[in-house]
Amino acid sequence: MSYREERRADDALKAEQSRKNAELRAEQAREDRRLELETKLEAKKIAAEQKRADDAAKAEQARKDADAKRRQEQADKKVRDQEKAKAKAARAAKVAKVTRWLNANPVTVFVAFVMLASVIPAVISQVGALGDTGVHVLLAALLAAMLEGGAWAITFMGKAAEDAGRPAGKYRIATWCTAFVAAGVNYWHWAAKLPNAQWVAIVFAGSSLFAIYLWDMKTHGSHGKTRADRKAERERRRHLAKRRKDHKDIALEADRLLSALPFGAVDDEEAFATAWRIHKGAEPGLSPDLYAKATNARVELGAAFELGEHVRPELVRAGMLASLYNPFPQRLAEGAPVLSGSAPLPALQRAAKGATAQAGIGLSASENPSKNDGEKASISASEKGGRGRTDEELEHLLPQAHKAAAELVAEGKPISAAGLAKQLKIRREDGMKLRDRVISERKLKLVDDQADVAMGA
Structure with a gap:
């Protein structure tokens, strides 16, 4: 590759790198812008939330303040209502107190009214009497007030002394002396001013006395002992x-x-x-003799009931018939007797009552005669060929006799010789001896019990 080609490649690479860097910067700028916008939006959102929270807090605080103010106003109104109610109740209580006092003391009200109607004319009359002599009206008023007021001052001093228990006679004497002086002044004035109308002088003189008299009647006439107290x-x-x-x-x-x-x-x-x-030795009104008489009377009453044991029903019936045909008849307590030899009287059928009946020493005649006759017949049949018991044997049978007597009493029956003889399987004569012993001992026990009760009471 030549130099020029390498140069173009480098320039292209640099251009591509620059474009990428520019794109990266642009992307970064867009991201920064987006982040900035998001931050601003978040800040605005947070601010808005904070504002809403502040507004809610302010509204809540305003509501609380309004509620507190309303409650305070209600409390103040309640306090004012209570104070008004208290004031109204106090006024009502005062009015009720005054009303009760007026209702309870009408005499005092009318006496006070009449006293004012009596004192005021007397004072005015004395002022006029002193004024006619040339005394200054103020001095005349003071002197008149001194005279009438002095009488009333002494009157109230006497009332205070009487309430405290001290003698009040001297105060009453001084009151009447002062009142008579005031009455004399009024009489002299109007007798000289109206010589042809003496009754006017008497009326004005009486106005100085009537109030004192009325007060004296009220304070002393309404006191003292009543008729019931004196009786x-x-x-x-x-x-x-x-x-x-x-x-x-x-x-x-x-x-x-x-x-x-x-x-x-x-x-x-x-x-x-x-x-x-x-x-x-006893409570007031009682004495040992009275206690002895009461005890003896109860013993004699028991003995009187015991007499029925030895009286046959025929004799009792005869006595009641005699009472029925008495020329001075009285109402029978238990009905009319029946004229029959076998039917008993209703009165004879009643069980004995009272302490003697509880002790088993009541009327033995209350037993059914037919039943007694049957018992006697059976006992007589069993006694044939028997022998009487010695005193030692009867003494030995005495506890059993007491037990049998208690059983008879529990059954509502009197202690009879027939009943004891039947239960103990002995002769009637022996039953009579044991019956006498049992009844006497039960009488003594009854007397002792009554004595114990009296001593305990």
Whole structure:
């Protein structure tokens, strides 16, 4: 290859290289331009997003501020409404308080009105009386106020002393003296001014006295003891006088206790109750004799019920028939008797009640006669050819007799000789002995139980 050809080849290669470099530069420039545009677009997009975020944040903040402002306004309105409600309630309470006071004290309202209607003319009259003598009107007003106001000042001082429990007599005397002086001034003035109308002078003089009189009636006339209080006081004095008459020793002992103890430590009733316990050993109104009488009465009542064990039903029926044909009849508690030899009276069929019935020592006549007759017949048949028990054997059978008696009581039956004889398989005579022993011991136990209950109470 020649030089020229090599040169042309080199130039062509250089030209191709230059073209490629130019194309590369152009491509790079286009890429740079594209990247620049993408960067600008991204920046604008980011700016737009940021702007939207800022606008949203501003809108949210504005909404929050509006909500906060609205809530604050609602809270302020609520506070204002509450304050208005409180003020309204306070006014209503004041009005209600005044209304209640007016309803509860109508006398005070009308007394105050009448007192003002009485005092004001009296003051004006005294001002006119002093003014007619040439005294300056201001001095006349002060002097009149001194006279009327002094009377009322003394009146209220007396009321305060009376409420505190101090003597108030001197205040009342001073009040009436001052009021009479004021009344004299008014009377003198109008008697000299209207000699032909003395009643006018009397009216104005009375205006200085009437208010004081009305107040005195209100503060003293509405107090004091009522009729019921006075009656109760009289009854109490009579009661104390009768107590000292009926219980002289105890009343003297109570006086000694009152004088021995510190003043006010006990009252009269406590001292008398203590003296009663010292002398009688029981609560006021009771005594060992009364307790003994009550206990004996219960024992005698049980013994009276026990008498029915030894009375035949025929005798009881005869007594009731006699009561029925009494010329002074009384209503039978349990109906009319039946005139029959076998049918029992309804009254005889009732079970005994009360403490003696619970103890099993009630009326034995309440048993069915036909049943008793059958029991007696069976016992008599079993007793034929038997023998009586000795005292030692009966003593040995006593616990079994108590058990049998308890069973009879549990069944609602009285403790009878027939019942004991049937259960213990013994003769009727032995049953009667055991029955007497059991009933006496149960009576003693009943008395002991009642005594324990009384002591416990």
